[in-house]
Amino acid sequence: xxxxxxxxxxxxxxxxxxxxxxxxxxxxxxxxxxxxxxxxxxxxxxxxxxxxxxxxxxxxxxxxxxxxxxxxxxxxxxxxxxxxxxxxxxxxxxxxxxxxxxxxxxxxxxxxxxxxxxxxxxxxxxxxxxxxxxxxxxxxxxxxxxxxxxxxxxxxxxxxxxxxxxxxxxxxxxxxxxxxxxxxxxxxxxxxxxxxxxxxxxxxxxxxxxxxxxxxxxxxxxxxxxxxxxxxxxxxxxxxxxxxxxxxxxxxxxxxxxxxxxxxxxxxxx
Numbered sequence: 001x002x003x004x005x006x007x008x009x010x011x012x013x014x015x016x017x018x019x020x021x022x023x024x025x026x027x028x029x030x031x032x033x034x035x036x037x038x039x040x041x042x043x044x045x046x047x048x049x050x051x052x053x054x055x056x057x058x059x060x061x062x063x064x065x066x067x068x069x070x071x072x073x074x075x076x077x078x079x080x081x082x083x084x085x086x087x088x089x090x091x092x093x094x095x096x097x098x099x100x101x102x103x104x105x106x107x108x109x110x111x112x113x114x115x116x117x118x119x120x121x122x123x124x125x126x127x128x129x130x131x132x133x134x135x136x137x138x139x140x141x142x143x144x145x146x147x148x149x150x151x152x153x154x155x156x157x158x159x160x161x162x163x164x165x166x167x168x169x170x171x172x173x174x175x176x177x178x179x180x181x182x183x184x185x186x187x188x189x190x191x192x193x194x195x196x197x198x199x200x201x202x203x204x205x206x207x208x209x210x211x212x213x214x215x216x217x218x219x220x221x222x223x224x225x226x227x228x229x230x231x232x233x234x235x236x237x238x239x240x241x242x243x244x245x246x247x248x249x250x251x252x253x254x255x256x257x258x259x260x261x262x263x264x265x266x267x268x269x270x
Contacts (some may be wrong), residue, residue: 002234002265004258005047005243007219008032008040011254016043020251022258027243028078030055030085033070037077046078047202047241049137049168050085053095057088057122057136058115058150068129075130084135084168084202085126087156088119090148100216102146109145116149116159123163135201136160137168140176140208140217151177153194160196167199170245171233172208176215192233200237204245205230205261219247221257227264 005025006012015021017039026044028037030051040046051071055062075083091104110118127134136159141151149155160167178184178191207226209218222244230242244261246254 002239003241004262004265005241006254006258007049007243007245009246009248009254011248011251013040015251015254016040019043020255022255022262023244025241027245028074030067030071030074034073034077037074041077045080047080047243048074048078048083055085056092056094057085057119057126058090058110059088059092059122060118062122063125063129075132080132082133082135082166082201083126083130084137086139087136087150087159088115088122089139089146090115090150091145094146099211100218101140101142101144103142103144104146106145109148112149112155116155119150119159120162123159123165127163127165133201134163134165135168136163136165137170137204138173138177138195140170140173140215141180142214142216143180151181153191157194157196160199165199166201167196168202168204169195169197169200169233169237169239170204171229172204172206172217172219172245175229176208176217179215188229189232192236197233197237200233200239202241202243203230203233203237203239204243206244206246219245221246221249221253222261227261230261230264 003024007027028046052067091108094104097103141147178188179186184191207220
């Protein structure tokens with residue numbers, strides 16, 4: 001049976017402390033650090049996603065001593081099955097500016113060769129340092145200088161193969177990239193089929209939104225058509241875990257969302 005998890009939030013933390021969260025694990029984010037970690041850890045197993053807002057595999061040297069020390073503390077505490085983080089970006093620096101996506105100035109855009117070399121070098125180093133399997137996550141394309149090259153399925157596949165790591169498939173990201181990249185013309189199935197689906201161990205699952213004619217990663221509650229996409233993905237991957245990765249919602253909404261995905265997994269994925 002595929003395990004079901006949920007991303008950490010204030011609501012999730014409250015519910016899990018009350019034994020009202022029907023999930024198998026919780027995803028903790030490295031950006032949070034260790035604050036409140038001990039309040040969640042006794043109740044459910046944890047997976048760690050990302051290291052910090054400033055750790056990007058395409059950067060020249062992302063291995064800041066403080067970031068790595070904090071990440072090691074978290075990993076030692078939670079003893080997770082794998083470490084996951086994004087594949088990287090295409091500019092140094094880049095950051096969130098005006099929307100739910102990352103942006104960079106043109107002069108900070110890296111060449112394809114620099115991006116590939118840095119991600120390969122840093123990905124191998126991170127996997128060796130972590131001492132557990134590394135899963136790299138696909139990203140959601142926007143024409144902002146921060147997502148060049150890395151959302152191309154061929155480029156992504158080659159990097160995972162060269163690093164020797166697994167894949168975290170963010171289904172919302174894939175749907176966004178297929179819509180926003182002209183060469184895919186909104187054909188999500190064709191885009192997904194070009195990805196290394198055989199390397200998927202975890203799926204991040206939510207409903208993408210819309211802003212100004214683009215699909216954007218708003219981590220909205222899922223609907224019936226989203227479950228149809230999840231069904232399609234699970235039929236074609238060896239995924240072991242599905243993480244409901246949604247923004248902060250109230251308790252009834254989060255409970256209903258988890259119950260809906262749990263019912264789907266138990267009823268359709270036997």
